[in-house]
Amino acid sequence: MSGGLFEEPQAAPQPPRADAPLAERMRPRSLDEVVGQQHLVGPGAPLRRMFESGEFASMVFWGPPGTGKTTLALLLAQRGDFSFRNFSAVLSGIKEVREAMEQAQLARQRGGRRTLLFVDEIHRFNKAQQDAFLPFVERGDVLLVGATTENPSFEVIGPLMSRVQVHVLQPLSEEELVGLLRRALADTERGLGARRHAARAEQLQALARFGSGDARRALLALEAAARQSDVGEPLRDAALESVFQGRALLYDKEGEQHFDLISALHKSVRSSDPDAALYWLTRMLKSGEDPLYLARRLVRMAIEDIGLADPNALRYALACRDAFHFLGSPEGELALAECALYLALAPKSDAAYRAYGDASALVGEGYAYPVPLHIRNAPTRFMRGLGYGRGYQHAHDDADAITAMECLPEALAGRRFYHPTARGVEARLQQRLAELKAEIARRRAQS
Numbered sequence: 001m002s003g004g005l006f007e008e009p010q011a012a013p014q015p016p017r018a019d020a021p022l023a024e025r026m027r028p029r030s031l032d033e034v035v036g037q038q039h040l041v042g043p044g045a046p047l048r049r050m051f052e053s054g055e056f057a058s059m060v061f062w063g064p065p066g067t068g069k070t071t072l073a074l075l076l077a078q079r080g081d082f083s084f085r086n087f088s089a090v091l092s093g094i095k096e097v098r099e100a101m102e103q104a105q106l107a108r109q110r111g112g113r114r115t116l117l118f119v120d121e122i123h124r125f126n127k128a129q130q131d132a133f134l135p136f137v138e139r140g141d142v143l144l145v146g147a148t149t150e151n152p153s154f155e156v157i158g159p160l161m162s163r164v165q166v167h168v169l170q171p172l173s174e175e176e177l178v179g180l181l182r183r184a185l186a187d188t189e190r191g192l193g194a195r196r197h198a199a200r201a202e203q204l205q206a207l208a209r210f211g212s213g214d215a216r217r218a219l220l221a222l223e224a225a226a227r228q229s230d231v232g233e234p235l236r237d238a239a240l241e242s243v244f245q246g247r248a249l250l251y252d253k254e255g256e257q258h259f260d261l262i263s264a265l266h267k268s269v270r271s272s273d274p275d276a277a278l279y280w281l282t283r284m285l286k287s288g289e290d291p292l293y294l295a296r297r298l299v300r301m302a303i304e305d306i307g308l309a310d311p312n313a314l315r316y317a318l319a320c321r322d323a324f325h326f327l328g329s330p331e332g333e334l335a336l337a338e339c340a341l342y343l344a345l346a347p348k349s350d351a352a353y354r355a356y357g358d359a360s361a362l363v364g365e366g367y368a369y370p371v372p373l374h375i376r377n378a379p380t381r382f383m384r385g386l387g388y389g390r391g392y393q394h395a396h397d398d399a400d401a402i403t404a405m406e407c408l409p410e411a412l413a414g415r416r417f418y419h420p421t422a423r424g425v426e427a428r429l430q431q432r433l434a435e436l437k438a439e440i441a442r443r444r445a446q447s
Contacts, residue, residue, distance in 0.1 A: 016190075022223035023216040025190040026183070028071050031079075035180045035215060036172040037068055046167065047072065051079050058137050060122065060146040060156065063169025066214030069147035073118040082116035082143060083107065089124035097125075097132045105141040115142045122146030123155030130157045137163050171213020178204045180215055181222055192226050198234040209288030210244055212329075261287075262297060265340070269298075270305045274344035281340045285333055295321040298339050309349035309424035316342050347424025355418035362412075369409030402436065404443035 016024045028034045031041050031051055040047045050056060056076065061069040077084040085100055104115035117133075119125070136142045137160070144164065148155065152166055172180070181204050184191040207225070211218025221243050228239035261284050268276035284294060298320060302313040320339035324332035378389035393403035406413050420430040 058144040066216035177208035307352040309347040
């Protein structure tokens with residue numbers, strides 16, 4: 001180490017020690033072992049083509065933690081026979097950056113191996129530090145591989161962005177994480193195979209949910225649970241709950257309990273029970289449920305069970321969804337909790353829901369009633385000659401913006417679908433509707 005800030009050049013990857021963490025021991029040794037990121041490493045994908053051709057370009061990996069950014073950099077160094085140098089953008093200063101660049105340039109001039117400079121969290125380097133990379137990247141003295149969890153278009157300077165390829169890494173799916181966990185349990189060379197632990201499908205799913213797309217997090221949780229389970233025995237639920245510390249209760253997101261819990265949440269909101277709504281929401285969040293799934297269900301509750309009794313409910317639910325998108329977890333979960341409480345306390349009405357259902361049922365009967373001539377569009381003289389638009393009354397020409405004109409098809413004249421309740425804002429809508437009907441009836445009687 002130079003000043004304790006960055007690693008000396010080395011070939012990569014180095015075999016992990018036997019006592020290294022499970023996530024390190026299970027690090028892929030070839031591109032074929034990489035889990036996920038098939039859009040980058042699958043057949044015909046950009047990195048696969050680069051590995052097959054041996055022609056490498058500087059790049060930035062952008063993605064959440066535990067998705068393979070460091071692994072891919074190590075595999076690139078191995079495939080291209082590069083010296084590997086790792087920088088910490090948190091700890092390294094401009095002096096160390098320049099020193100490393102000059103050493104890489106000198107090594108190349110002397111006929112040595114090119115250097116792959118891996119810059120973790122490259123977005124944390126300031127402009128001056130990023131500028132220092134430019135001449136060395138342009139001359140090819142180094143292969144720069146940056147890694148970032150932040151959008152590089154905002155955090156990496158333009159001149160450097162124009163000289164690198166950006167590859168976006170995605171969170172690993174639950175299925176991919178379950179496969180990785182099974183592999184770690186079975187692998188006797190690098191994994192936990194020697195401990196002979198069996199694991200139920202729901203246990204692996206809970207571990208995968210706890211990982212939240214992060215392979216390292218999921219493997220560390222598996223290793224911790226294995227240490228709390230006896231060798232040769234199945235993984236203990238108590239060990240998993242201890243590792244999760246209440247953050248990933250064992251339940252199947254696709255199974256019966258999932259539907260029971262969301263039903264309990266929805267019915268608690270509908271029944272105006274804020275405490276029960278908060279409890280069931282929290283149960284699902286701590287069980288590893290997708291928060292955006294819960295946000296979508298809250299939006300649905302605002303539409304179906306509150307409706308026009310409180311039009312703000314839908315706006316509140318959508319704002320809750322946007323707040324979670326903006327903040328993420330765990331801070332954004334408070335927005336979900338506040339929304340559930342608001343919806344539970346809001347006045348309830350399914351009048352709009354029922355009205356739409358009635359209209360849908362009528363339309364579903366299959367008969368397409370003709371549009372009344374007086375409200376048809378009449379852009380041409382020919383159409384006007386056929387009576388299109390004749391007798392149309394423009395509401396804004398009336399002092400009260402009310403007309404006596406019937407807008408339903410003749411066969412449906414007078415049909416009502418919407419029957420507002422006397423709760424919340426809808427009570428005012430009910431009064432307004434009654435006043436409109438009375439005024440329209442009065443005008444029709446006079447005509």
